[in-house]
Amino acid sequence: MFVPRPHLCTLLRREQRRLQLLCAPPGFGKTQLLRHYLEPATNVVWLTLGGQPQTLQTCSAKLAEALGLSLQSSPEALLAWIERAGTLHLVFDDVPASMPAELNLWFDRLLALANPRLQVLVTCRRRPDWNLARLVLMGQLLELDARQLALRREESDALVSLLAPDSDTIIRQQLWQATAGWCAGLRLLLPAFVTQTYRPEQPHAVLVQYLERELLARLTEDQQQVLFGLAHLSKASAELCEQLWEGQGGARVFTQLNDCQALLIPLEHQPQWSCLIPAVAQALQERLPAAPLNRLRLRACQALSALGHLDDAIEQALRAEQPEVAASYMEGLWLTWILREQHLGRLMTWRERMAPHLLESSPRLIYLSAKALLFSGRLDEAQACLQQLSRFLPLPNPRRNQRLLANWQALFGTLHALRGDSEQARLHCQAACRHLNREDWLSILLCHCMLARDAMHRGELTEAQALLEQSLELARRQGSREAEVLVNSDRARLMMLQGHAHQAQSLLHSELEHMAGTRTVACPLRGRLLLQQAELSVQQGRLGEAEQRVHEGLVQVGDCCAPFVLSAYLLLAQIAAHGQAFDQAQLHLDEAERRMHWARIDRACYQRPIAEHRQRVQRLEREASAQRPESRSSVPDYQDGLTPREVSVLKLLAEGMSVREVGSRLFISVNTVKTHAKNINVKLGACRRTQAINSAKAMGILA
Structure with missing residues (x-):
């Protein structure tokens, strides 16, 4: 089943280049896209190579057969025929990763033919060793990789709707996050998600079989071992791999894995860094034995820390059962880190895996923990955490002592605000702002936001606006996109009130x-x-x-x-x-x-x-009850024997919801919804859902 890709087909039609190259890992829909794009075209010759090794002779024989020419036609004769052919779309599907030099030279000659109406379309998993630079200089190359070929979110949802119409929003989001737009992964995993049998901690059998055939079988032993290690890392680069597998040429192998499209995807805003598609990583994690895995994690936490990726270093240290090392790395986290992505959840998970004394070993760690607890709504724990700051008072340096107290007041003001004590919150935040300096800009910003929310609650909208404008400028001057989003969220709230x-x-x-x-x-x-x-x-x-x-x-x-x-x-x-x-x-x-x-x-x-x-x-x-017509007041609400829950189910079905969406809305299982639907049909004498809905409307059960 193919989801139309109109934006890609439009691109292919608009950019009529001599070579249109689709280079991406298996399962990204390369072949289906070309078939859809070429549907209205004439003079299309399709040659499937299947990724298998080719010689110039075998490839020429296959092409001659596809063109309807003599199988004895020489490679030179084929080029001469193609040059005279006029309009011709030559498709080479699944070109092998490496080819002999004479075959590569033949393709270079093919791409240089004078026929202006010749178009060559190629799908492959590794960029071919052709003179592509010449085509780029001539403006005759259009190249699409995994980033362009990955499904967009709306396309992913559309495919799920076609294959499993009853899937709810949560399933679609989970599939999107697991597959990152990888079409084959979505189709392989969808049945397990729909039946709720997918477990991230267990390898998915069908996906593993697919990876064995389409990926692992094409890799060397060294490449496989590095790939199994990458399955345990949230991200990797050539520099990191060189440190982790220096004896095996880690950087070289990592480059090879990227070149042969081993389902590694580049990270947004992090040049040179990639990660395995999440579902692929989960499927391969059991391949690395415990002892080498633990050694890898110890090396990884050291290397990641040295490269400045502290959150990943902390995670690897904890997985290597080194909580003291993890705590030392946490000292280096910026306090704005907690605002990004799912870092709050990550920090709360770390807290569960670490002894309390490690998280209370310095004021900075106490601040970090207290902020996480406050943002999570665990106020009593946040207060107990803040009380641990008293162990560090007084500091020998008066200025540092004052800063410590001011940061404590900022957090304590937040605590009072969340407990609904606006007066105490206001006093603490205002006092904190008088003693905080530029180094404590995040505490200042949080105080301003708390004071602005208090002003909005009191109806002092002008005061709230002034505070939020100051906060916005502060966030921008610090270059913190996350803090700016936080402030703009409050600004949107203010605009709604205005x-x-x-x-x-x-x-x-x-x-x-x-x-x-x-x-x-x-x-x-x-x-x-x-x-x-x-x-x-x-x-x-x-x-x-x-x-x-x-x-x-x-x-x-x-x-x-x-x-x-x-x-x-x-x-x-x-x-x-x-x-x-x-x-x-x-x-x-x-x-x-x-x-x-x-x-x-x-x-x-x-x-x-x-x-x-x-x-x-x-x-x-x-x-609503008072507004019901009196003529119905003497009639029981459920005159047809429907229970209140059955009426709720029927109303949602009448709105067009799927069985799964009804279950999600009412917090009941799909089987329970189906049982209710069956009982409704029996009680209303209906055979189908539409009949039951129409009967219920006629009886006044549904408006």
Whole structure:
């Protein structure tokens, strides 16, 4: 099954070059793309080489047969015939990784023929050893690699919709993150995701078989060993590989793996660095035995630290069971690091794997832990962590002592704000700002943001705007994109309060566009922006769009950012209540409370907003009940014997939801939804879903 790639077909048609070269790993849809592109074309000659070794004679014989010429035609005669042929599209599908010199020379002569209507189209897994530089200079080469051929997010979702129409948003996001646009991986893993049998910690049998045949069989033993090691690294470069496998020529092997398209993908914004597609890495991890794996991790944490990649070094040190080494590396993390991607979740995971005394061994580690706990909503633990700073007081240097106290006040102000004590929060943040200096710019920024939120709560919008403008300038002068996103999130909130919904929407859209570079990486800040977009959509009555944004945001924020998770479920409850699905709204609030308990979140962070939303849902339900026509007031709500849950299921099915989406919305299994649907059909005397929906509408069960 092929998903149309109109942007690629348009590119191929627009750029009519002598050579159109599609060079990418197996499973990126190279062959299918060319077939789709050439469908309307005439005079197409297709030669499948299957990646198998070729000589000039064997290749010439295959081409002669495809052209309908004598099998005894010499290579020179073929070139002469092609030069006179006029319009001709020659396709060489799956060209082998290496070819003899005389065959490469023949291809160079083919590409240099005078026939202006000759086009050569090639798919391969390794860039051929032809005179491509000459074609580039002449403007006669169009080359597409894995970056261009990878599925876009919307194309990935479209393929999932074709293959598994009942798949929900979460499955689509998980597949996208696991496969990074790799078409073959998506198709191989989709059944396991749909049946919920995929386990990242276990190799997927079908995927392993595919990799054995399409990748490992083409690699040397040295290349395989390095590849198995790369499966345990979040990223790699030639320089890193040289240090890890210096006796085996690690840099050379890494370059070979990239050249032969071993499913390594370049990292956004990190030149020279690549990583294995996540699903491929997971499938290969068991190939490296325990002893060499542990040695690799110890070398990796040292090398990564030396290269400045501390978060990866920390992870390798912990996996090598060296928590003291991990703690020493954590000292070098910038405090803005916690705002990026899923770093908050990573830090909270590290905390679970390290002894408390290691995380309390310096003021810097205490600051880092306290910020993580505050952002995660674990306020009591954050307070206990902050109290550990007293062990370092007083410092012998008065200036450093004052800075330590000021940073403590900044964090303590944040703690009071999250507990709802705005007066104490304001006092601590204002006092902290008087003594913090440029080195503490992040603490200043957080204080300003807290003070701005307090001002918005009090209705002092002019004061809030001034504070946020100062914060924005500070973030920009420090060159921190993450801090700028954090401030702009609050600015969008202020615009909404000022009644400037269009400006808020434009700002949120702009920030999401800027963050599009890390498209396969989940990011809580992106999740926060998506949830704000959802809130705007609710205000404007676009409930379907709002619900989609909420689910996208939930995938981004993960489990550690409790305040964002809470906002998501409160929005889902609000959307359900607007649609008069009041029992469903209450279920969302129940789930919000469950998630807060599960994450050990302080009651102050969630109790009041959940209670307020429950009251709002109940009020809306009473108002809706009062507005029902009196003629129906004497008739039971479920006059046809449908239970309240069956009515909820029927309403969602009537909205066009799939069985899986209904289950996800109501927090019940797919089988339970199917059972409810079967009971509904029996009770309403229907054979199909559409009949049940029409009957329910006629009976007044559905509006």
